Amino acid sequence: MSEPPLSPALGRFIGQMPFAMREAVEAAGTLIRYRNGATIQQRGDRKPGLSIVxxxxxxxxxxDSEGERSTYILMRPGDCFGEMTLFLDIPRTLDAVAVGETAIREVSRERFTRLLDAQPALRDHLLASLARQLSLSLEQLDDQRRLSATxxxxxxxVGLAEPDGEGHVARGSQTELAEAIATSRVTAGKALSELVQEGLVETAYRAVRIPHLGALKNWVAARSFLTPVIKRD
Amino acid sequence: MSEPPLSPALGRFIGQMPFAMREAVEAAGTLIRYRNGATIQQRGDRKPGLSIVxxxxxxxxxxDSEGERSTYILMRPGDCFGEMTLFLDIPRTLDAVAVGETAIREVSRERFTRLLDAQPALRDHLLASLARQLSLSLEQLDDQRRLSATxxxxxxxVGLAEPDGEGHVARGSQTELAEAIATSRVTAGKALSELVQEGLVETAYRAVRIPHLGALKNWVAARSFLTPVIKRD
DNA sequence: GCTCAAATGCTAACTTCTTTGCAGTTGGTT
DNA sequence: AACCAACTGCAAAGAAGTTAGCATTTGAGC
Known part of the structure; x- marks a missing residue:
């Protein structure tokens, strides 16, 4: 089966770099550690720079102003965010919160600019990264428009799944899952029980067990109307 | 009043280029003309390159597979699309159809690559363009999640408004407007009549008249919960 | 200036999602 | 070991959006 672009993870920025470039980027950044739940940045922060998980x-x-939160994405090690603030004079667009003990490498715009001179190939790397993020973001928009909550x-x-024993798990409360698909907790709960009915997942406390990730992927693929476009490594 | 990023138009790619760069880009591309309604590209087309309106x-x-169409954006002269296909090995993501007599400048990936060597500053231009598109796409996603159809x-x-006599007009049938906000024609019609009730717009045949664009902008701004982030020229 | 396909405006039944509220469960904390 | 805040699961009322259908209006093309 072909691997559809299911993971919402953008980036894969560092992973695909040649070793020397990676070294240079890492040398240019400051490593900052955050506790579980700590705020890394808030929407509106004016700190142009690149942040790498x-x-x-x-x-x-x-x-929003009514206190309704919606989650856009979960960044994993090797992903990066803030690229946009390097080239546009805009503040940070999203809030970022650490999930678990987290370390972030921050590269300021100044240092990054110098880095670009030393490593010209980095520009192309960044272009590809932005292009991929744009593509995934358009796909996400599409999903939001066309696909049912379930x-x-x-x-x-599928995007959150981590290996766990025989199968996989996606960790998070139903409220968090609801925020990730931009619906209410009730709807998320109903959607979840539909998936349980189908025998695709099992609910647990702050977790969803996925016995056969492949089956879930197939189920999703059969219901995603547009042909997937990006291949994921 | 501050100008919120209301226009869905991405790009503004060519407009902000230094003259020499613009010349070079134009020289590298082939100009192709399309009739009103003609297909410029289809989702899935494998033709890596940059297209400039x-x-x-x-x-x-x-x-989608059920024949439901949804519109993402209307590109105007100076905007460009297809950047993603330059750096990622992906097919074209969206269908593109000419609205009115339209001319497109196509620059193939090969020619563009050579162009990048001749005009290194073009890379930064492209980075900024992608960053802006990503930012706008995230905003669009946000709107889709949080804002009502109205x-x-x-x-x-506001994004479609063109000057017309005293005020402005947005041209297009209600079906087309519905596709632009990803709802049914009925909902679009209801939303429209709400705006008429508010005295913000007047309906017409294949057009919506906007007597005071500023008033409509204010009305929208008051209902867009997240602080706008990008300034639009 | 007539014709007709397309567009508008409306209604009604139905589905989906949201809000509110509550009862029962879970697992970290004292 | 007991407590309690957070989480799950469920129900009911209502809001919002969809589909289907029909009568009327519009304007482009003959």
Missing amino acids: VEGAVRMSAM VRLAKTL | VEGAVRMSAM VRLAKTL
Whole structure:
């Protein structure tokens, strides 16, 4: 079966770099550690620069004036965010919160600019990274427009799945899952029980067990109407 | 009043280029003309390259397997699309259809690569363009998640508005407007009549008249919960 | 200036999602 | 070991959006 672009993880920025470039980027950045739940950045922060996840994970989300939060993405080690603030004079667009003990490498715009001179190939790397993020973001928009809450949830679960014993798990409360697909907790709960009915997942406390990840992937693929476009490594 | 990023138009690619760069890009491309309604590209086309709108307009949209079409954006002269196919090995993501007599400048990936060597500054230009598109795409996703159909429609109307006599007009059938905000025609019609009730717009045949664009912008701004982030020229 | 396909405006039944509220469960903390 | 805050699961009312259908209006093309 072909691997559809299910993971919402953008980036894969560091992973595909040649060794020397990676060294240079790492040397240019400051490593900062965050506790579980700590705020890494807030929407509106004016700190142009690139942030690379080294350890742990980062939940990118936004909250509207009515206190409704919605999550956009979970960044994993090797992913990066903030590229946009390097080239545009804009503040940070999303809130970023550490999930688990997390380490972030921060490269300021100044240092990054110098880095670009030393490593011209980095520009192309960044271009590819932005292009991929744009492509994934358009796909996400598409999903939001066309797919039912249940399919969106299933797709999100595939993206969050981690190996666990025989099968996989996606960790997070139902409220968090609801935020990830931009619905209410009730709808997320219903969607989840539909997937349980189908025998695709089992619910647990702050977790969803996925006995056969492949089956879930197939189920999602059969319901994602547009042909997937990006191949994921 | 501050100018919120209401226009869904991405790009502004050519407009901000230094003259020499612009000349070089134009020299590298082939100009192709399309009739109103002609297909410029289809989702899945494998033609890596950059397409720049020179004259007319282009509607970017996608259709799912059930024949439901949704429009993503209307590209105007100076905007460009296809950047992603330059750096990623992916097919074209969206269908593109000419709106009115339209001219497109196509630059193949090969020619563009050579162009990058001759005009290194073009890379930064492209980085900024991708960054802006990503930022706008994230905003669009946000709107889709949080805003009601009525506000989304109003925002779209502001983006489509063209000067017309005293005020402005947004041209397009209600079906097309519905596709632009990803709802049914009925909902689009209801949303439209709400805006009429508010005295913000007047309906017409294949057009919506906007007597006071500023008033509509204010109305939208008051209902867009997240602080706008990108300034639009 | 007539014709007709396309577009608008409306209604009604139905589905989906949200909000509110509550009862029962879970697992970290004292 | 007991407590309690957080989480799950469920129900009911209502809001929002969808589909289907029909009568009327519009304007482009003959």
